Amino acid sequence: MLELYHSNWSICAQKVRLVIAEKGLDVLEHHLDLRARDQQQPGYLRLNPKGYVPTLVHDGRPVVESSLICEYLDEVFPETPLRPADPVDKAYMRTWTRRPDDGLHRACATLTNAIAFRLQWLEQSPEDIEKVLRDTPDPTRREWRREMIEKGVESPMVRRSVWVYDSLLDDMEEALAGRDWLAGDDYTLADVSLTSYLNRVAELQLHPLWETSRPRVSDWFARIRARANFKTAIDGYPYDSYIAQMAEQGALQWPKIEEALAD
Numbered sequence: 001m002l003e004l005y006h007s008n009w010s011i012c013a014q015k016v017r018l019v020i021a022e023k024g025l026d027v028l029e030h031h032l033d034l035r036a037r038d039q040q041q042p043g044y045l046r047l048n049p050k051g052y053v054p055t056l057v058h059d060g061r062p063v064v065e066s067s068l069i070c071e072y073l074d075e076v077f078p079e080t081p082l083r084p085a086d087p088v089d090k091a092y093m094r095t096w097t098r099r100p101d102d103g104l105h106r107a108c109a110t111l112t113n114a115i116a117f118r119l120q121w122l123e124q125s126p127e128d129i130e131k132v133l134r135d136t137p138d139p140t141r142r143e144w145r146r147e148m149i150e151k152g153v154e155s156p157m158v159r160r161s162v163w164v165y166d167s168l169l170d171d172m173e174e175a176l177a178g179r180d181w182l183a184g185d186d187y188t189l190a191d192v193s194l195t196s197y198l199n200r201v202a203e204l205q206l207h208p209l210w211e212t213s214r215p216r217v218s219d220w221f222a223r224i225r226a227r228a229n230f231k232t233a234i235d236g237y238p239y240d241s242y243i244a245q246m247a248e249q250g251a252l253q254w255p256k257i258e259e260a261l262a263d
């Protein structure tokens with residue numbers, strides 16, 4: 001039996017759901033409320049010691065880290081393959097699938113929190129915020145969260161995150177010359193891996209990042225959004241109030257992003 005611990009709006013969970021939908025797998029779902037800190041409950045930490053979603057449990061054995069979960073699912077359920085057969089092509093594909101762990105995930109979380117989600121934190125009392133920070137065991141994560149709450153778009157991390165996206169989009173534009181998908185002629189885990197990262201910044205109304213100057217990325221994203229697995233795995237798990245907040249705040253903060261781009 002396959003079980004997935006996840007949340008609708010988690011970009012890492014979206015990535016795994018895209019694979020599940022593409023392969024048509026049956027999964028027992030457990031929804032975590034990340035704002036209620038379900039991910040820090042002792043029972044969940046036994047499955048995922050870092051307290052993140054998603055976690056896949058296959059016949060009782062947990063698999064963590066979304067990139068690894070995606071590869072695991074493709075290996076165990078090889079019908080509708082999502083990796084090229086050729087080892088060199090597979091290595092090329094992994095240059096994309098490792099991108100989130102090489103800084104893209106942090107950049108995405110920074111933009112999301114600095115622009116929009118910090119407002120959810122600021123609705124809490126200073127005492128409650130301090131408690132959440134105290135209860136964040138990883139010091140890097142704790143300091144990052146404090147910076148997002150206190151500085152928002154004024155944080156220098158925002159500038160660096162815009163740079164991470166800008167260089168990713170340059171690389172994608174180049175890779176997509178003469179082909180539809182990032183790692184060759186077929187849709188692979190490379191495309192899966194980047195889908196939710198572009199979708200999140202589109203939710204933040206930052207799509208001019210590619211729409212004004214990167215036609216191949218624009219076409220790729222249109223193809224991605226038209227796929228059945230996108231409709232099932234992303235549109236099928238709504239988070240309307242967060243989307244409204246991201247759209248409103250993103251439009252408001254766009255001048256800051258443009259300023260960072262001009263650097």
Ligand SMILES: N[C@@H](CCC(=O)N[C@@H](CS)C(=O)NCC(=O)O)C(=O)O
Nearest residue numbers: 010011012051052053054065066067
């Ligand atoms: N490297 C991990 C990152 C997972 C991650 O950061 N998950 C976020 C949601 S996208 C989360 O669980 N956040 C909860 C928290 O920060 O407490 C993966 O790819 O699975």
